[in-house]
Amino acid sequence: MYRFAANLSMLFTEDPFLDRFKAAQDAGFEGVEFLFPYEFSKQDLKARLDSTGLEQVLFNLPAGNWEKGERGIAALPGRESEFQLSVELALDYAEHLNCRKLHVMAGICPEGEALEACFEVYLANLAYACEQAQSANVTVLIEPLNTRAFPGYLLSHQAQARKIIDHIAMPNIKLQMDLYHAQIMEGDLSVLIRHQMDYVGHIQIAGVPDRHEPSDGEINYGWIFSELAKVKYDGWIGCEYTPKADTKSGLGWLETARNIFS
Ligand SMILES: O=C(O)C(=O)[C@H](O)CO
Numbered sequence: 244m245y246r247f248a249a250n251l252s253m254l255f256t257e258d259p260f261l262d263r264f265k266a267a268q269d270a271g272f273e274g275v276e277f278l279f280p281y282e283f284s285k286q287d288l289k290a291r292l293d294s295t296g297l298e299q300v301l302f303n304l305p306a307g308n309w310e311k312g313e314r315g316i317a318a319l320p321g322r323e324s325e326f327q328l329s330v331e332l333a334l335d336y337a338e339h340l341n342c343r344k345l346h347v348m349a350g351i352c353p354e355g356e357a358l359e360a361c362f363e364v365y366l367a368n369l370a371y372a373c374e375q376a377q378s379a380n381v382t383v384l385i386e387p388l389n390t391r392a393f394p395g396y397l398l399s400h401q402a403q404a405r406k407i408i409d410h411i412a413m414p415n416i417k418l419q420m421d422l423y424h425a426q427i428m429e430g431d432l433s434v435l436i437r438h439q440m441d442y443v444g445h446i447q448i449a450g451v452p453d454r455h456e457p458s459d460g461e462i463n464y465g466w467i468f469s470e471l472a473k474v475k476y477d478g479w480i481g482c483e484y485t486p487k488a489d490t491k492s493g494l495g496w497l498e499t500a501r502n503i504f505s
């Protein structure tokens with residue numbers, strides 16, 4: 244049966260980052276994910292995992308200059324050697340944290356660059372990342388992001404991601420199916436769940452349209468969780484949302500989900 248992971252980049256932000264692991268454990272989570280671990284030492288992160296018994300489920304490769312608006316470098320021509328170094332760094336952290344999933348962000352095609360050139364670089368970089376990750380028993384994830392929150396991002400639809408996965412044709416590239424993004428871009432989530440789970444390596448959830456708790460907004464997650472149970476999804480569900488108020492008071496939905504589906 245699937246398990247819920249707390250995304251520490253968005254949850255428990257009432258606490259300093261390294262204290263969020265204990266907060267997640269106290270709230271009953273069994274795993275954590277986050278965007279970028281690199282400002283912290285592997286040792287400090289590992290110590291939090293060891294002391295809480297939490298599993299490190301996922302994190303992202305370095306994604307360029309986030310403050311300057313970069314959202315990944317995998318598809319950026321001329322940044323290939325930077326990308327290769329980012330793969331090396333991420334795999335080093337992944338090994339230390341015993342993390343088996345890494346999200347490779349594509350990026351936003353720069354002004355003046357042809358989309359075809361960006362896609363070519365993207366495919367070559369993904370193949371490189373998969374080759375490096377395979378010996379480390381790590382799965383590379385690609386995630387379509389919605390164009391409202393991520394204007395210009397190279398990957399925005401589930402079918403696009405499936406085509407890329409088929410093209411790379413390696414066993415350790417999978418889809419990071421974030422239902423928040425999928426609902427905004429295409430909806431029809433039940434059919435996506437029923438027909439594309441062979442591609443899925445990780446799922447994330449949040450309410451739509453405001454990316455608050457799953458209990459907030461237009462998605463009926465009670466229905467979604469039962470659909471995931473029907474297809475026997477037994478991976479992780481990353482809780483990647485901005486709490487409406489504070490994290491703890493917004494966790495009632497998780498209690499309900501656990502009572503029904505665990
Ligand atoms: O924003 C998301 O949904 C993600 O999961 C990316 O990793 C970071 O933006």
Ligand SMILES: [Mg+2]
Nearest residue numbers: 386421447483
């Ligand atoms: Mg996501």
